Amino acid sequence: MKIAVFSTKPYDRKFLTDANSCLEKPHQLEFHDAQLNSNSSLLAQGCDAVCCFVNDNLDATVLQQLAALNVKLITLRCAGFNQVDLAEAKKLGIVVARVAEYSPHAIAEHTLGLILMLNRNLHRAHHRVRENDYSLNGLLGFDLFNKTVAVIGTGKIGQVFAHIMQGLGCEVIAFDPQPDPAVAAAGVSYVALNDIWPTADIISLHCPLNTNTHHLINSDAIAQMKTGVMLINTGRGGLIDTPAVIAGLKSKKIGYLGLDVYEEEANLFFEDNSNSLLQDDIFARLLTFPNVVITGHQAFFTREALTAISNITLINATHFEQGEMAKICQV
Numbered sequence: 001m002k003i004a005v006f007s008t009k010p011y012d013r014k015f016l017t018d019a020n021s022c023l024e025k026p027h028q029l030e031f032h033d034a035q036l037n038s039n040s041s042l043l044a045q046g047c048d049a050v051c052c053f054v055n056d057n058l059d060a061t062v063l064q065q066l067a068a069l070n071v072k073l074i075t076l077r078c079a080g081f082n083q084v085d086l087a088e089a090k091k092l093g094i095v096v097a098r099v100a101e102y103s104p105h106a107i108a109e110h111t112l113g114l115i116l117m118l119n120r121n122l123h124r125a126h127h128r129v130r131e132n133d134y135s136l137n138g139l140l141g142f143d144l145f146n147k148t149v150a151v152i153g154t155g156k157i158g159q160v161f162a163h164i165m166q167g168l169g170c171e172v173i174a175f176d177p178q179p180d181p182a183v184a185a186a187g188v189s190y191v192a193l194n195d196i197w198p199t200a201d202i203i204s205l206h207c208p209l210n211t212n213t214h215h216l217i218n219s220d221a222i223a224q225m226k227t228g229v230m231l232i233n234t235g236r237g238g239l240i241d242t243p244a245v246i247a248g249l250k251s252k253k254i255g256y257l258g259l260d261v262y263e264e265e266a267n268l269f270f271e272d273n274s275n276s277l278l279q280d281d282i283f284a285r286l287l288t289f290p291n292v293v294i295t296g297h298q299a300f301f302t303r304e305a306l307t308a309i310s311n312i313t314l315i316n317a318t319h320f321e322q323g324e325m326a327k328i329c330q331v
């Protein structure tokens with residue numbers, strides 16, 4: 001089938017082209033740099049499907065435009081689907097497919113990377129050594145061993161992350177509205193959300209963004225946290241009320257902040273903006289803290305993950321084309 005692929009970078013084109021060439025009946029892929037929104041939706045003209053990523057806009061207006069172009073399938077090349085108005089898609093009869101699982105290890109390992117970087121001040125140490133500065137003042141870290149790590153959302157990624165932290169000798173506690181007995185059997189203690197805040201030395205977010213989890217980390221939650229807590233978000237930007245977190249950093253309640261996602265990232269991430277002025281004052285403030293490390297939504301970005309994402313994205317389209325609806329990973 002003919003698929004308009006939005007928000008593509010060279011690596012997307014390479015991995016999708018490689019995956020497509022392995023299919024018995026390859027699809028016709030039309031790659032676009034443009035993000036999908038109401039101004040770019042016309043690029044899908046003549047296509048049966050669109051392939052989208054995390055910051056493409058699939059609100060009601062865009063979905064109606066796609067339906068008018070006779071697009072019948074949205075094949076997301078990501079796990080999260082908070083960018084899609086699912087009710088509208090259903091109303092319009094557009095099928096939405098996603099990649100439910102590709103490599104939970106990619107995200108969980110990146111989460112560990114942020115923790116180690118913040119704890120041992122690796123970002124600052126790296127710059128110091130390059131400046132011929134070998135002083136250790138300000139680089140003091142703490143042992144992860146025996147610390148309490150809270151995992152919010154023990155799905156595929158949260159489980160791998162919990163296991164990694166257990167391997168470092170941490171005590172892992174968790175909150176999930178649907179506790180997994182296998183996770184509990186592996187030694188993770190499920191507790192109420194209100195018990196996470198005063199107990200955890202490190203809090204890591206691995207739940208989806210939805211109406212229940214929007215601004216889960218807000219001023220109320222922060223007020224209950226341990227002073228000096230480390231907060232890590234590789235889930236979705238909207239899980240955190242960023243101004244509240246900035247206030248927490250300024251008061252030193254939050255001792256460390258690691259982000260791979262940001263609520264307003266759609267206007268920033270995945271692009272080289274180095275020749276432009278940063279217009280987002282909240283993001284700019286975050287960048288001033290020495291105890292904040294931000295990566296630009298790269299936790300998923302491993303060879304293994306991109307290979308799996310590309311394969312599953314295109315196989316979802318193949319199943320749709322063949323009418324094998326039960327085999328599609330539908331949202």
Ligand code: NAI
Binds near residue numbers: 154175177212299
């Ligand atoms: P999953 O669906 O396997 O697990 C999500 C878990 O969160 C489930 O166990 C669910 O019960 C739980 N949950 C739902 N509501 C909750 C709440 N109110 N509080 C606590 N837990 C709740 O999803 P997976 O694959 O583990 O991914 C988790 C999230 O990670 C995705 O929704 C996505 O937003 C994010 N993600 C980020 C990536 C990155 O590159 N930074 C890449 C892939 C996913």
